[in-house]
Amino acid sequence: MAATCTVVCCDVDKETDKAVIVQFSNGNLKNEDQLDFTYYKNIDDKNPRKQSRRMLVAESDRLSYVGNNFAKSNLCKYYVGVLNKETMNMEVHTAQLFNMQPVIPGETTETDTSKTNSQSYREKVDSLIEAFGTNKQKRALSSRRLNQVGSETLQQAVAKAASSVIDQKGLEALQQEVAQTESREDIDIYLPPCHRDADKPENVYLFDDLLTPVEYGALEEAGSKIASLSPEELQKMRREGSLCVVRQLEILPSAAEAREKGARCAYYLNLMLRLVREHHISRKFGQEDGCPRIIRMKLMDTFTVETFRNGRVQNMVSSTMRLKVAAYCMALLLHMGHMTVNLTLLYRDLGVTEAKIMDMAKLMGLTLSKSARGKTDETELKDDHKHASLILPLVKYDPIVDRRKRKKMR
Incomplete structure (x- = not known):
């Protein structure tokens, strides 16, 4: 057995x-x-x-x-x-x-090894074609090398033209223009798409650039739910840090279409504010409130960055992304508030300084103003509130420069 x-x-x-x-x-x-x-x-x-x-x-x-x-x-x-x-x-x-x-x-000498290491992959393939390639491959190789010679000649001509421009304008002036262009491109990454040549204020920052028609349609159920919140629930949202959202819900218009649009925008605005308050964003963000999947993916792709933590890939809102959220919230509030936004309530909800919100409004070309004193509304807190309005043509402010205070001599 x-x-x-x-x-x-x-x-x-x-x-x-x-x-x-x-x-x-x-x-x-x-x-x-x-x-x-x-x-x-x-x-x-x-x-x-x-x-x-x-x-x-x-x-x-x-x-x-x-x-x-x-x-x-x-x-x-x-x-x-x-x-x-x-x-x-x-x-x-x-x-x-x-x-x-x-x-x-x-097996190989040091000279051959250094020569092989210095060659690129394309050069190695070209050497093989020269030794063992077909006639068709050799003709293609010679044609590509002729084109390469032509591109080198073009580069020499461009370099000669650039040197003449430098002699005319001066190196310092050109460096200053390049720095301004690069700084503007870096800023535009965090701002919503802007149409500065628009004929109407509502067309400068298009609503479809903030919420596409498909995304806007997906917020129908969530918008109707947030519009029917009780006063106790609104008070809870105010304590959590959603003053802008509560303010917009309290002044929803009576017309059905405008009221539905304001409710959907308020729900999306609340999601952006919640995104800033959380340190690490999970893929189930907003799922308990019935947030549509297309909206969750949009928030993740637009306002979060991926980072390694404890051997896992996680999403988080960095300091620069916090400013991007502020810019998009400001553009959305412009559409919700007849091209006017309360900057004081916004920077309190986002947890950033007032100076950063003011600088972001200046970069977006908005007109700054203050509200009158003595308001008794609970959300206004009886102090001067900063407002920003979108008025054509857009205001062009001077470049923002850090100014250090001088110490007083005693």
């Missing part, structure tokens, strides 16, 4: 329980005692792309062999069974496969 055996599973999570299976590309190993094996592990455990990298080195008197798992796919796992003939227990271990390649020292 044949002997039976039992299977015992080992701890697959431990590194010591992983079996190593090697294969030599140039033959079979007859005597493993002649080789000294060394197992290397990547020390960068925080990066999930590098924490599983391993390298195996086998050294002998004649040759050295190197194998790694950098190009291995993690879509499948390998297992190996080891049978103990005394206990008849087969232990199952996770396995790693290594293809050992020989490393021959002194």
